[in-house]
Amino acid sequence: MPRYLKLLVLPLVLLPLVSPGQALEGVLNGATADLQKATAELNSVRAEVEAERLPLARKVSELEQTLIARRADLAKLQRFEENQLVELNALKAEAKRLADEVKYTDSLLTEYARAFLSRLSFVEEPRYAAMLDAVDKAGADADLSAADKFAQRSVLLTMAEQRAEAVQGGEVIEAKALDNQGLVQSGKVALIGPVAMFASGTSGAAGLLQQELNKADPTIASLDKPLAEASRQLANSGSGVLVLDPTLGNAFKLSALHESLYEKLEKGGIAIIPLVLLGAAAVLLAFYKWYQLSRVRPAREADLQTVLKHLEANEHATALQFARGIPGLAGELLSTAVAHVDEKKEYIEEVLYEKMLGARTRLERGLPFLALAATTGPLLGLLGTVTGMIATFKVISSFGGGDPKMLAAGISEALICTATGMAIAIPALLFHAFLTRRAKGIIGSMEQMAVGFVNGVHQEDKATFA
Numbered sequence: 001m002p003r004y005l006k007l008l009v010l011p012l013v014l015l016p017l018v019s020p021g022q023a024l025e026g027v028l029n030g031a032t033a034d035l036q037k038a039t040a041e042l043n044s045v046r047a048e049v050e051a052e053r054l055p056l057a058r059k060v061s062e063l064e065q066t067l068i069a070r071r072a073d074l075a076k077l078q079r080f081e082e083n084q085l086v087e088l089n090a091l092k093a094e095a096k097r098l099a100d101e102v103k104y105t106d107s108l109l110t111e112y113a114r115a116f117l118s119r120l121s122f123v124e125e126p127r128y129a130a131m132l133d134a135v136d137k138a139g140a141d142a143d144l145s146a147a148d149k150f151a152q153r154s155v156l157l158t159m160a161e162q163r164a165e166a167v168q169g170g171e172v173i174e175a176k177a178l179d180n181q182g183l184v185q186s187g188k189v190a191l192i193g194p195v196a197m198f199a200s201g202t203s204g205a206a207g208l209l210q211q212e213l214n215k216a217d218p219t220i221a222s223l224d225k226p227l228a229e230a231s232r233q234l235a236n237s238g239s240g241v242l243v244l245d246p247t248l249g250n251a252f253k254l255s256a257l258h259e260s261l262y263e264k265l266e267k268g269g270i271a272i273i274p275l276v277l278l279g280a281a282a283v284l285l286a287f288y289k290w291y292q293l294s295r296v297r298p299a300r301e302a303d304l305q306t307v308l309k310h311l312e313a314n315e316h317a318t319a320l321q322f323a324r325g326i327p328g329l330a331g332e333l334l335s336t337a338v339a340h341v342d343e344k345k346e347y348i349e350e351v352l353y354e355k356m357l358g359a360r361t362r363l364e365r366g367l368p369f370l371a372l373a374a375t376t377g378p379l380l381g382l383l384g385t386v387t388g389m390i391a392t393f394k395v396i397s398s399f400g401g402g403d404p405k406m407l408a409a410g411i412s413e414a415l416i417c418t419a420t421g422m423a424i425a426i427p428a429l430l431f432h433a434f435l436t437r438r439a440k441g442i443i444g445s446m447e448q449m450a451v452g453f454v455n456g457v458h459q460e461d462k463a464t465f466a
Contacts, residue, residue: 102146109153110139116160123175123189123196123209123218124163131159172235178219179205190235199235206232271384271417275377279424282373285366286431293363293438297328298445301452307334308456311341329359333446337453345454352450359446363439370432374425381421388414 113135120128138144138152170192177198179185187200189209196209196218206228209218230241310319316338323334336355340348392411 102150105150106139106146106153109135109150109156112160113156116156121191121196123173123191126175127173128159128163131155176217177205177209178217179203184217188235190231199232206235271380271387272420275380275384275417275420275424278373278377278380279420279428282370282377282424282428282431285369286428286435289366289370289435290431293435293442295328296363296442297326297330298442300330304334304449304452304456307338308453311338311457316341329362329442329446330449333359333449334453337450341457345457348457349450349454352454356443356446356450360439360443363442364436367432367436367439370428370435374429374432377421377424377428378418379421381418381424384417384421385414388417 113132117125117128117132135153135156138149141149144152170190172188172190174186175189175198176184176186177189177200179200185198185200185203185205187198187202187205189196189198198209198218199206209221233239234241307319307323310316310322319341320335320338323338326334333352333355337348337352340351343351388411392414
């Protein structure tokens with residue numbers, strides 16, 4: 001509160017404490033004095049304000065000028081910041097483009113490494129294995145910068161360029177290979193495109209090289225002596241006759257896959273033994289029955305008519321002699337019929353029927369075995385299939401399924417047994433059908449001859465046999 005207001009308020013507070021007359025005079029005097037004092041102080045303050053107003057106005061003006069300058073600087077800095085942001089965005093875009101180029105270049109180097117490895121001959125792979133491994137490790141190393149990665153991986157480009165220059169017109173290198181006994185031989189290899197010709201430096205092994213499955217070193221393919229000598233001369237001297245394999249090793253692989261019948265059956269396991277025995281028995285029986293039935297002379301209408309003419313002329317002896325001269329079952333049937341020609345027809349029919357039953361038994365003997373072989377062969381093959389698959393699953397449970405060669409034995413046993421069973425069943429079924437039809441045809445001709453004989457014989461009425 002201002003001082004002069006305090007002086008005005010104080011008499012009003014003390015007014016009740018004094019007498020009315022004295023109070024009024026005292027208050028008036030005090031108020032006047034206080035008013036004068038307050039007026040003096042007010043004038044003094046006004047003088048001070050007037051004295052300070054000009055410097056303050058000057059200072060405010062200076063501050064306003066400073067504010068204007070600072071605002072101009074701020075606007076300038078804002079424009080600079082905007083320009084810097086634009087440049088920063090441009091730099092970021094450029095950095096992203098360069099990073100994409102680095103990634104693309106890295107991917108190109110990775111793809112080129114794979115393509116380079118695929119173009120290498122199996123003989124060259126050991127020469128570049130360490131370099132390719134270092135290139136792969138450099139690409140996967142997260143601690144290396146992009147420049148260091150490119151520097152380490154660019155070695156691949158240098159090596160590829162050197163190899164391209166070296167292989168023009170062929171190249172002779174040192175390498176190792178396996179001979180036909182599985183021994184490692186050191187020597188020289190003449191590389192001409194995809195062809196690799198080897199000549200051992202310590203032994204006489206020479207020939208074309210081929211890569212076999214699950215073998216670290218290439219294998220020397222067996223060639224004729226002139227071709228082996230040509231390979232040796234070309235590998236040792238660098239000039240000579242080129243031994244070319246147009247199949248690029250496929251011919252050697254196909255020849256290695258060729259197996260004899262015994263080798264195929266040997267893979268069938270224990271179940272192949274009864275299958276082979278069953279098949280051999282079925283084949284032997286089929287050829288025996290075919291030979292037996294082919295020798296059976298079918299009954300002819302001319303033979304029957306000749307016998308009947310002799311009987312009509314009462315030349316029984318001549319008819320019997322002629323019937324016995326007919327070979328096979330037809331002759332036996334006619335001989336029996338002529339021998340009983342004086343009997344009642346019903347009796348002759350019974351005798352001939354009994355004779356045909358015996359002939360049927362002789363003709364069809366062994367044929368059920370062929371039907372049994374046709375049925376049993378696939379079942380034995382299925383048994384071999386089951387045992388082979390059991391062996392395969394045992395191998396898988398023990399060693400896993402990563403190596404196909406470990407599974408080949410059980411699968412071969414399963415498939416070979418099935419194929420062998422089918423190979424036995426199909427011919428056995430066909431032989432059974434053919435021979436059964438042949439036997440039925442012979443029996444049918446005999447039945448026709450028997451009926452024709454009974455119907456063609458003229459007899460006087462005789463008592464029916466009991």
